[in-house]
Amino acid sequence: MRQLVMLGLAGTLAAADATPTFNHDIAPILYQNCATCHRPGEVAPFSLLTYQDAAKRAKQIATVTHLRFMPPWKAEPGYGSFQNERRLTDAQIALIADWAANGAQEGDPAEKPTPPVFTEGWQAGQPDKVFTLAQKYSLPGDGPDQYRCFVIPMNLDHDVYVKSFEFRPGNRRIVHHAIVFSDPNGAARKLAGNGNSYSCFGGPGFGPVNMVAGWAPGGSPSVAPKGMEVVVTKGTDLVLQIHYHPSGKAEDDQSSLGMIFGDAPTVGRGMVFINSRAIHIPAGDDHYAVKTGVTIPQDVEALAITPHAHYLCKDMKIDAHLPDGSVTHLIWIKDWDFNWQGQYCFAQPVKLPKGTRVELEYTYDNSSANVRNPSHPPVAVHWGEQTTDEMAVAFLSVKLASIADQETFRRQIGLEFINEFLAQADDLNDFPPEISPQARARLRMAISLFDRNHDGKLDDEERKTLMDFLRARAQ
């Protein structure tokens, strides 16, 4: 009874406030958070720039913002602070609901904010090189999503330094997201055979995976700050992976990738690859956890983080445990959705001193209650690159103290990767693709030398001795 009285009181108070209007309350929210995509010619299915556009969808906007389906932003507030956050506050969501429930009124024209002005065409400026798909790619109107890798032959006779990668979707109705990988070994050309593209899912279908850029609806092109250009070495191809989502009718796409070149980088960069292949999810298990991590071998500053898993993953938490005992939350995604993956750039670089342990914990739901489960009924799921497999990956892009540290860092982080592999692997001969064939031979020898009790395995003590030996050599 008391609750009812209080509800009544709250209603009276709300009524005392002015009813929200498009011009006064809603347009500023839409222009700030939605209009990048929801404007004519852009990726969203309809525009939200005018009162008429928004008013007729008021109920819809209230529903999808309440669910936080829109705007798409997966990172939980309070766990990492990121650039270009597209997340409405609870107050903004309540305001939209209030507006929709009270007739979606237009309000005083004098209060209407000026609609935002957007750059037409290439957002980062005219590219130095534009790669456009050689042929239109045809997608049927119906059926499963497709992941297609297009080989971009760079045919370089010298290294180039890319300041900006900008993806322009050709057909916005079907292009869902895109990732650019680099391929120094011609692996993608082989996979494409006589054509220039091949089917791929998650990664590019070869290892080691080196992701250089990505695009998702609403994202702005990645422009490297001065000194942090991406090096594309002579002989390297790029691979453009496009995720296509059928629209209901047969469609064609001919997307483009623009590149702006700059000067040789002067800032040391490194990539920390956190990965577990020890994934064995029983059919029906609705809460399977995978934990792994890596120890940072030098003082670094984290610039961006890209978590990755497939359809069963629900929850992703990545924390940095600093040597002083403090914990820095890097990211938490409570409702992972493969369709909205992307790179999260930290608002400010995150200092990770040498010895910091970056811990990843992902949880998976392999029950039939998980709508996104690709297997019906559920089956046991293991590590792998197919849609029906799972992964537990995070890429952490870091800045080093100096460019002179790059080579050492690359070797050191490679060793940390090996350490995690040795600690977790079910089979020490089952090397991940990130470990090169040459390294495998040496590693195999080292494992046999340090396997003191000759049981074919490395216990924690043996592994530590081996790693101390390898780390000393990598300094």
Added chain:
Amino acid sequence: MGRRSLVFTGLFCAAAAWATVGVKEVPHFSLADTGGAMHTDREWKGSTVLLFFLTTDCPISNGYVPEMNRIAKEYAARGVRTYGVMTDTSVPLGDLRKHVKDFAYTFPVLIDPTQILVRYTNADTNPESVLIAPHAGIVYMGRIDNKVENFGEQRQQATVHELRDALDAALTGRHVAKAFVQPIGCSIIRVN
């Protein structure tokens, strides 16, 4: 007392969703389809009728067009008459025609400027299916299948096909087990 009135409110809401299912006289109408042909309630007499409520710019509705076409074709052989109903009255005729041509609907799509069929069925979502059986009235309303479970929660393939189940039941004189299943999609905008 307060508690009881809350309970009643809950009951009333549930009843409202169900109220449209059941015998309710089909209103007299005369509506053009996007190709210009006229359709009236007389052509429904004695037939099982399937309506799909649609709009041009709803991705979930558009994504279902191939399945709507398959259902229309398969059940036409069993005497079912299928129609689309355009619910957004603000879309110009030229855009409606282009949309229907692009998506290659295989059934007539009705233009309903006064939303007479929206009011008759109380459909509130695009896409929403409504199945009307002779003498029994509306026997099923709601989603086509469970491929789209919620916004952002989509199965790669549907595992439950509520509309097909309802059609099969209605055509063989059986009781439709689930008469209403909440559709997911874009809200229908009611005209005043």
